[in-house]
Amino acid sequence: MSMITRRMLMTGAASLAGAAIAPRWLHASMQMGGWQVDTLSDGNLQLPADFILGPMPAEEIAPILARHGIAEGAPxxxxxxxxLLRGQGRVVLFDAGSGLAFQPSVGELPDALYALGVDPADVTDxxxxxxxxxxxxxxxxxxDEALFYNARHYMGAGELDYWSDPETVNTIGAARQAFAIGAARRLEMLGDMVERFEDGDEVLPGVSAVLTPGHTPGHMAFAVAGDSGALMILGDAIGNHHVGFEAPGLPSGSDQDQGLAAQTRLALLDRIVADDMTVVGYHLPGGGIGRAERMDGAYRFVQAG
Ligand SMILES: [Zn+2]
Structure with missing residues (x-):
């Protein structure tokens, strides 16, 4: 794991140039609405089970976890x-990964991009x-420089306002205080590189913002329209492939507003199935591309391919 820095790139010191793509980085691909869609791995988070499952009734989720091979209490x-969306003269990333300051098992996005032959300087959005x-x-x-220094950065207006507010660190609660400090600092460094958008805005050609609050106050998903179908970029509106689909109404410890996030998840799943959309989730397995199917009064995630 190594952060590719702007300076390394300028001096050509990065060692991965021209290397064949490593399968662990490039996970899933599809075409949608004139875009080549790929998902790139930034690595894996390491979370205590309670971080997500803590508020859920143990007996209700036990069969779901068993079905997915997750041992009780296991991290x-x-x-x-x-x-990554490429096409129409643009190279677009949806989220930027963790970098190296969060957890040791993530921060691999720069390596993944390099292996794919995409220079951070090429990223337009x-x-x-x-x-x-x-x-x-x-x-x-x-x-502390923008890694994607030629790119315009976009964040939903409500999300940008919330994490830029100096009061947030005082009101968010101890468990998320580091998130607030970290977000405020990075948004300040990015400064006027960050542009705001609202619910429903077409942020890129054929890509519309969908306000999906609860996980965070201003969380946005993105609907990508195609000729024969559509793709929903979920972010963390549905944060895992097990309880997130199979018990979507239960409160998740990873959501800041657990009740609102559950409402959002249920409405989103209803729309995804009704409109027969493909989904890509930031924390879903196998690269994250798949579909939702109704199952036993809830849903299940079906990985593509
Ligand atoms: Zn996340």
Whole structure:
């Protein structure tokens, strides 16, 4: 694991140039609406089980976890899938990964991009779903400069306002205080590189913002329209492939507003199935691309391919 910095790139010191793509980095691909869609791995988070499952009734989720081979109390290791859209003269990232300051098992996005032959300088747009560490912190390199220094960065207006507010660190609660400090600092460093958008805005050609609050106050998903179908970039609106689909109404410890997040998840799943959309989730397995199917009064995630 190594952060590729702006300085390394300028001096050609990065060693991965021209290397064949490593399968562990490039996970899933599809075409949608004139875009080549790929997901790139930033690595895996290491989370105590309670971080997600803590508020859930143990007897209700036990069969779901068993079905997915997750032992009771075992740490969760969700993958982090950054979505890359290429086409129409643009190179677009949905979220920027963790960088190297969050957890040792993430921060691999720069390596994944390099292996794919995409230079950070080529990235034209970075669109954030929300401002949590595993989505935002990778936007800066080790020198606190924008890693994607030619890109316009976009964040939903409500999300940007919330994490830029100096009061947030005092009101968010001890468990998320580091998130607030980290987000505020990075948003300040990015400064006027970050542009705001609202619910429903077309942030890129054929890509519309969908306000999906609860996980964070201003979380955004993105609907990508195609000729024969559509793709929903979920971010963390559905944060895992087990309880997130199979018990979507239960409160999740990873959501800041657990009740609102559950409402959002249920409404989103209803729409995804009704509209027969493909989904890509930041923390879903196998690269994160798949579909939702109704099952036993709830849903299940079906991986593509
Ligand atoms: Zn996340």
């Amino acid at each position: 969760l290791t969700p993958p982090c899938n950054v979505t 970075v669109v954030f779903t929300h401002a949590h560490p595993d989505h935002l912190w990778g936007a800066l390199d080790d020198f």
